[in-house]
Amino acid sequence: MDLSELSPAYVRSIAPYQPGKPISELAREMGLDERKIVKLASNENPRGFGPRTRAAIEAALGDIARYPDGNGFELKSALAKRYGVEMSQIVLGNGSNDVLELVSLAFLGPGRAAVYSQHAFAVYPLATQARGARSIVVPARDFGHDVEAMADAVDEETRVVWVANPNNPTGTMVTPERLEAFVRRVPERVIVVIDEAYNEYLHANLRADTLGWLRRHPNLVVTRTFSKAYGLAGLRVGYALAHPAVADVMNRIRQPFNVNSIALAAAAAALNDMEFVARSYAENLQGLRQLEEGAKKLGLEWIPSYGNFVTIRVGRAGETYKRLLRRGVIVRPVGGGYQLPEHLRVTVGTADENERFLAALSASLGE
Numbered sequence: 001m002d003l004s005e006l007s008p009a010y011v012r013s014i015a016p017y018q019p020g021k022p023i024s025e026l027a028r029e030m031g032l033d034e035r036k037i038v039k040l041a042s043n044e045n046p047r048g049f050g051p052r053t054r055a056a057i058e059a060a061l062g063d064i065a066r067y068p069d070g071n072g073f074e075l076k077s078a079l080a081k082r083y084g085v086e087m088s089q090i091v092l093g094n095g096s097n098d099v100l101e102l103v104s105l106a107f108l109g110p111g112r113a114a115v116y117s118q119h120a121f122a123v124y125p126l127a128t129q130a131r132g133a134r135s136i137v138v139p140a141r142d143f144g145h146d147v148e149a150m151a152d153a154v155d156e157e158t159r160v161v162w163v164a165n166p167n168n169p170t171g172t173m174v175t176p177e178r179l180e181a182f183v184r185r186v187p188e189r190v191i192v193v194i195d196e197a198y199n200e201y202l203h204a205n206l207r208a209d210t211l212g213w214l215r216r217h218p219n220l221v222v223t224r225t226f227s228k229a230y231g232l233a234g235l236r237v238g239y240a241l242a243h244p245a246v247a248d249v250m251n252r253i254r255q256p257f258n259v260n261s262i263a264l265a266a267a268a269a270a271l272n273d274m275e276f277v278a279r280s281y282a283e284n285l286q287g288l289r290q291l292e293e294g295a296k297k298l299g300l301e302w303i304p305s306y307g308n309f310v311t312i313r314v315g316r317a318g319e320t321y322k323r324l325l326r327r328g329v330i331v332r333p334v335g336g337g338y339q340l341p342e343h344l345r346v347t348v349g350t351a352d353e354n355e356r357f358l359a360a361l362s363a364s365l366g367e
């Protein structure tokens with residue numbers, strides 16, 4: 001008997017998420033020195049994390065024999081103060097991935113549907129399929145979300161629309177005006193998720209006032225993370241801001257202790273590491289320009305990016321990916337579900353890491 005058949009067909013048909021290759025794995029496979037490997041594959045912060053965060057982590061270590069605060073009071077208070085929302089509007093997650101899953105658990109199921117864009121973040125199809133809901137995939141426009149077509153695609157069964165702004169892996173963004181017009185068009189019975197994982201990497205003028213829109217649009221869920229600009233990907237902490245009634249259902253189905261105590265303390269402190277985040281933003285912009293210049297010199301096209309990564313068209317991406325691995329550089333292929341078989345997504349690293357990637361790319365293309 002094939003025991004996998006005990007699970008529903010919609011679960012068995014899920015294609016597993018492909019994470020960026022860990023440094024330790026490549027070191028084992030290729031017999032390379034871990035310290036010489038450059039990983040630009042998971043949109044992490046190459047600068048690490050801020051000094052206040054480090055101090056909070058060290059202080060929290062003494063308490064790990066105890067369960068964390070299941071309500072995350074300290075972090076929720078800090079978020080409420082920073083963003084001018086009520087604590088009842090906040091849902092904390094084990095990474096923002098967790099809160100995306102909570103949206104799907106709370107609002108999707110068989111007989112329901114979710115709308116998302118072609119080339120959108122991989123968790124949307126995963127979370128939709130895992131609940132037995134139908135996916136309505138809207139073709140991208142210039143690699144980005146065609147939000148007008150996405151609003152048109154909402155049907156009777158649609159309960160969730162997923163929007164990543166900026167989107168991963170394309171780095172594209174929807175302007176605040178277009179996004180607001182879209183939110184106005186989607187009926188209130190449909191939850192609109194605006195996933196702002198890369199929000200801190202946007203210039204302030206390009207950031208939509210999504211938190212202000214929450215007051216007018218009770219069906220809006222804004223998700224954010226400490227994994228990117230705050231540099232806490234390994235700790236896993238993110239959150240959703242929503243109408244209290246929406247947050248309430250999501251909180252009911254959340255695991256009681258879904259965010260660990262070190263992550264809670266670190267995230268609350270990280271909100272005050274403003275200088276670290278500002279420097280991460282500025283250095284990311286420089287790094288993006290460095291990668292774009294490098295791609296240009298190699299005669300390659302790229303998708304203009306608003307995130308901490310850039311997706312470059314290299315042609316036979318699978319082959320180039322492997323050649324880069326042999327040179328100790330890990331990037332992310334975006335064929336498969338992302339449907340970009342000629343591109344590689346490259347996270348912005350330190351100036352030195354970016355240089356090493358560009359040199360390895362040049363050598364790989366010439367091989």
Ligand SMILES: Cc1ncc(COP(=O)(O)O)c(C=O)c1O
Nearest residue numbers: 095096097121168197225227238
């Ligand atoms: C668009 C987008 N949303 C959400 C996430 C999830 O990140 P995390 O679970 O670390 O918060 C990612 C991670 O790459 C992402 O790119």
